Amino acid sequence: MPQSDEERLVALAARCERDDPRFTRALGAGRPVRPREYRRGRAWWTVAVAVAVLVTGAAVADGLLVTSGLILAGIGAQLFDPHRTRPRRCPRPPH
The missing domain is CATH 1.20.5 (Single alpha-helices involved in coiled-coils or other helix-helix interfaces)
Structure with a gap:
């Protein structure tokens, strides 16, 4: 069953929040930090x-x-x- 672009974006945002909440919060505040992989x-x-x-x-x-x-x-x-x-x-x- 093909997913819409909106569903894919929601799934990507949820996965990003689960994997690296610090990065997601900082990105939402407009002050991004390095992702966990590069710290x-x-x-x-x-x-x-x-x-x-x-x-x-x-x-x-x-x-x-x-x-x-x-x-x-x-x-x-x-x-x-x-x-x-x-x-x-x-x-x-x-x-």
Whole structure:
């Protein structure tokens, strides 16, 4: 069944509101912010902490700190991906 343009726009607005309410509110107020996919503040903080832990671990020759720094660097790099998806719940098996 073909949808009208109005129904598609309403569905798009509802999906946008559900996915990123902060962006939708700001856009409605006339002061748009970056969509969630392009906000990278947490990623930069994670990478900065990872570098600090990695350098500290190398300076004091502590393998646990070096390993922690490398793991945090990997997490920070993953946060830069704008197309990452949210974890989805596994469907329940049929009874």
